[in-house]
Amino acid sequence: MAGQSDSHLLSFSAPEVEFLAEDELVEIIPNLRMDALNMICGDFGPFFPQIATKVPLWLAVALKKRGKCSFRPPEWMSVERLTQVLEAERESPREFQPLPFHYVEISKLLIDNGHEDIPDIYMVRSLIEDIRDVRFHKVETGLETISGRTHAVKLKNLSAMEVNIVRPFMVRALQAFYKLDSPEMIQQPEATVNRRPRVIDRGPRVSLQIRPFSLYYVSMLLSDYCHFNFISI
């Protein structure tokens, strides 16, 4: 009940995650001469035609839209590298391959805006989609192993968008398990009846007598059922 009330505060929207990704640096090849830009988010340039330089993704997209530059896709966005990553993702069912934290957003923005700059664009796009699918499937199977004994989860190399998608479910699942597993819940029911539950956000204050009993049994069942933990720890 309380987890729900917090959810709108605690979550990022997809555009917000994209906003964060737009500050990642990418390489562009300008086709104009322009002095250095001294911006709040840093200094970039000067720009010379045909000489590659690094700028934040949003600036790259803005220049590209005006026809002032072409992208130089990052190394990890080549067919060769992505094929390797995909294979490795398929081979190791419990690990995620290292990719940039914002790989989903960066690749999407580059592909949407720079058709002609990315070699084998259709191949690259479908490889990235496959990688996303494989990785997300792993996240989903990983979720099954969360149990009452999961006090911490390590998600090495999980990317920002993947975090954002799985966050609401994962946080509430862990929270529910944590609550059920806490000693307050598992202690003898008679003692629990007298305890007033901590009031969070005007939650329902009914059925105080029944809840401790049922939760007690549920938590027993669950901790018997799943006793292996998610990805190391």
Add this chain to the structure above:
Amino acid sequence: MDSITPSGGRRSEDSATRGEVTDVDLLKRAWCNEKAAPEILHFEAALVQRAKEQIQLLEETVEEFTADRSDDLLVSLYQMDLDRSLFLLRSYLRIRIQKIEKYMLHISKTSLWDRLSEQEQRFAKKCIDIMEKHLEQSVLSRLPYGYQSMLKQSISSEEDDMVPEPQLDTFVFCKTKNDVGAFQLDDTGEEIVDLVADDLYVLRYNSIKGLVEAGRVDLV
């Protein structure tokens, strides 16, 4: 514009190791942390002040450029930079206001009060006054004696049990900046996690609160 050296005490050390860190980066961190943390964090007064000054400076520059009829491209690029910084600043302030509105009574009664800026404290005070008046007029005055408090369920409650509090034992996603080493998650010492640099973890906010405040982990 000069290059910016962040003067925020504890943050300056990691800016040195990571090379160039602009105020936008710092503001972004503050925004993410604030957004992901269940309770309100310390107001980044110096950082907000610096961001405001830079935004104002850039606004003036953009105006000058527009008046000069200089390159449209340049103006539009600077304008985008300005819009992004403004969005970040507004969003940071807004998320704090949302938290204040939600937990104003709790904040006003605890040491969290000191984490607010002066303006936020004024806002919170007014907000509480208005809420009190509203509840009083619409509901509380019509309830029987003993049930008229905004803070307590009934007069027999020993403590204020109707004040919404942030839930600190919720789980958060966090990224470590550098090695923290073996870290104890609870008081009993049963749960120990080895926090390695630049890894992603899902941990209970309560247990890593100190690390967040010290700037050793970032919430994502």
